[in-house]
Amino acid sequence: MSGAPLVRQLAEWRIRRACRRxxxxxxEECYREWMAEIPAILGDPGGGRGFxxxxxxxxxxxxxxxxxRRLRRVGGGAGGQARPAPAVPWRDGVPAAPPRGxxxxxxxxxxxxxxxxxxxxxxxxGLQPHSLWQILPGLLAAAGFVAFCLTDLAFAAQVRxxxxxxxxxACTLSIPLGGIMYFSVGRCRRARxxxxxxxxxxx
Amino acid sequence: xxxxxxRVLRVLLADTAAPHYGYDLMRSARVPSxxxxxxxxxxxxxxxxxxxxxxxxxxxxxxxxxxxxxLTGEGIRITRLELARAxxxxxxxxxxxxxxxxxxxx
Numbered sequence: 001m002s003g004a005p006l007v008r009q010l011a012e013w014r015i016r017r018a019c020r021r022x023x024x025x026x027x028e029e030c031y032r033e034w035m036a037e038i039p040a041i042l043g044d045p046g047g048g049r050g051f052x053x054x055x056x057x058x059x060x061x062x063x064x065x066x067x068x069r070r071l072r073r074v075g076g077g078a079g080g081q082a083r084p085a086p087a088v089p090w091r092d093g094v095p096a097a098p099p100r101g102x103x104x105x106x107x108x109x110x111x112x113x114x115x116x117x118x119x120x121x122x123x124x125x126g127l128q129p130h131s132l133w134q135i136l137p138g139l140l141a142a143a144g145f146v147a148f149c150l151t152d153l154a155f156a157a158q159v160r161x162x163x164x165x166x167x168x169x170a171c172t173l174s175i176p177l178g179g180i181m182y183f184s185v186g187r188c189r190r191a192r193x194x195x196x197x198x199x200x201x202x203x
Numbered sequence: 204x205x206x207x208x209x210r211v212l213r214v215l216l217a218d219t220a221a222p223h224y225g226y227d228l229m230r231s232a233r234v235p236s237x238x239x240x241x242x243x244x245x246x247x248x249x250x251x252x253x254x255x256x257x258x259x260x261x262x263x264x265x266x267x268x269x270x271x272x273x274l275t276g277e278g279i280r281i282t283r284l285e286l287a288r289a290x291x292x293x294x295x296x297x298x299x300x301x302x303x304x305x306x307x308x309x
Contacts, residue, residue, distance in 0.1 A: 030240075033270040037226045040269060044226075060226065063236030070241040 007054040011038050014061035018068040026071065034064050108152075108183060115145035119176055142175050149179035152187070159186050204289050207234045208242060212282045215252070215274050222257065222271035243272055251278030 012035060019031040038057055047053045122138020149171040153159065159167055159182075167186050170178035204212075210232040215223060229239055246252040253275050257268045274282060 029270075032267065033225065036267040036269040037224070039266050040224070041226055043266075060229070060236050063238075064240070066235075066237030067240040070237070071244055 007057055008038055008042060011057045011061035014058075015064050018061075018065040021068040021072055023072065030068075030071070034061075111145075111148055112180065112183065115141050115148075116176060119145075145179055146171055146175060149182055153182065156187065158188050160188055161186055204285055207232070207238050209286065209289055210234060211239065211242060212286060215272070216279065216282050216286065219274050219279055222255075222273065224269050224271050228272065246278070251275060251281060253278075 015031065015034045015038070019027050019034075022030055037060065041047060041057045041060055042053050044053060047056060118137055118141030122135055122141065125134045125138070150168060153164060153167055153171065156164075162170070167178075167182050171182055172178070211228060211234055214228060214232045225236070225239060225243070228234070228243075229236055232239075234242075243252060243254075247254060251274065252272050254270050254272050256270055259268050
């Protein structure tokens, strides 16, 4: 049972996230009920060995995640899709970001191109026998671009096709490409995000 | 009545006085938590099942109180009726199952 604290934290984190989906009036009670089950599962003497209990607790919390999706529909009252949950449920009260104008987009474009040019220059210079000073601009550009992408991602109210952490991973792992993909397809523009056929990725 | 619902109701009906916790229901009725809780919420809305918080025990070792479920009087009556109609449980469950995967039949 050495992994129990970590397992417990993981399961509780999952439940906490799942409960954010629920409507206000159910959230508190469901949260208390499910949180109380986790120590009960992990401490269940008839639940098998420590490892088995850990798996049970994790699959329990994964099931809770599914349950909240259904409960939202059951508890929401009139009509299944009538009230879509906010993409960032724990920021319910925060008003939507102000619309971003062409100036912002131009800045983004210039930023991407500058970063690309710098990266290309850095790669060409890096092919020659290099010292730290020669690759430094490239490194700086790459770091700047990643930071730019991650900041934009962090402030975005919703993203498409991948969850936010997926985009963060892509931006960090494949340096210019992930970020370019994010800005070209993953970012919700305000006009599109209102359209029902571009449903934002939940969770 | 679906299979999971029937199993849950059978477990609840087997001992109507005992407290049934969510996790115990999951294990004894072999229903995943993703199915069980929406089902219980629906049954509660219909007034067939009631829930209560367990009183705080001193021997619980600081464990938070759990919530348990029980059939209401109305729930017991309706469940008996419905289960009697769905009988026999094992055979109908088998017959209702879809055909086996290709290659598994000889």
